[in-house]
Amino acid sequence: LVADYARHNVFRIDVATRQIVVLAHEPRMNQPNDLAIDSHDRVYASDPNWGRSSGQLWRVDPDGSTVLLEGGMGTTNGIEVGPGDSRLYVGESAQRRIWVYDLSPDGSIGNKRVLIEFPDFGLDGMRCDVDGTLYVTRYGKGTVARVSADGQLLGEVQLLGTNPSNIAFGGP
Numbered sequence: 001l002v003a004d005y006a007r008h009n010v011f012r013i014d015v016a017t018r019q020i021v022v023l024a025h026e027p028r029m030n031q032p033n034d035l036a037i038d039s040h041d042r043v044y045a046s047d048p049n050w051g052r053s054s055g056q057l058w059r060v061d062p063d064g065s066t067v068l069l070e071g072g073m074g075t076t077n078g079i080e081v082g083p084g085d086s087r088l089y090v091g092e093s094a095q096r097r098i099w100v101y102d103l104s105p106d107g108s109i110g111n112k113r114v115l116i117e118f119p120d121f122g123l124d125g126m127r128c129d130v131d132g133t134l135y136v137t138r139y140g141k142g143t144v145a146r147v148s149a150d151g152q153l154l155g156e157v158q159l160l161g162t163n164p165s166n167i168a169f170g171g172p
Contacts, residue, residue: 003045005031010043010060024060028068032058034125034166036079036088042107044069044088046076053094059107069109073099078126078136082149089115089134093122098136098147115151125166137164 001023002011008029012021023043026032030049037043043060055076059067074092081088081103088101088109096118101109115134121141128134132149142162146154 001035001037001043003032003035005033008032010035010045022064024064024066026058026066029058029066030054030056033077034079036081038081038085038103038107040085040107044079044081046079046090048075048077048093050075055092057090057109061107067107070112078124080126080128080134082128082134083130083132087149089126089128091123091126091136093124093139096121096123098123098126098134100151116147116153118145124164127167127169129169135167135169137167139163139165 004011008026009022010024012023030047032045032047034046035043041062045058047056047058053075055073057070057076059069074095076090077093078091085103088103089098091098098115099112100115102111122139124137124139126134126136134147136145138145142159143156145156148154
């Protein structure tokens with residue numbers, strides 16, 4: 001899956017055939033940026049407006065239909081579905097804040113609360129491990145922050161560069 005921020009699309013690319021299909025086109029999107037996927041193949045998209053320091057949060061269902069989950073947010077950027085599809089995490093880069101929502105089996109969100117706020121530097125991509133620890137890239141600081149499921153900063157991994165953006169890992 002690829003977020004096409006310039007044309008308000010989410011693409012699905014078949015790795016074997018390299019065929020590119022528009023999964024969703026939503027003119028109301030600002031600049032779809034980061035994506036996360038739940039176990040029902042629903043895609044959640046952060047949608048920042050960098051010029052206005054604002055953003056939105058979208059869900060794209062497997063049939064390509066789009067649902068605006070929340071508007072009027074800060075600069076939405078990193079996004080992640082937690083283990084067991086029970087939580088949705090969304091970062092606001094300019095505001096240096098990560099929100100967590102309860103994620104319902106139907107893909108709706110509720111019980112929004114601040115997970116953690118950082119005093120400095122931006123944030124970007126994020127991923128959870130199987131235990132629910134959230135790993136967040138700290139743009140400008142050159143670290144990956146480790147955050148517990150209850151919002152405690154567990155530490156930071158120092159990187160060689162200063163502007164990490166996305167993060168991915170996996171395997172057994």
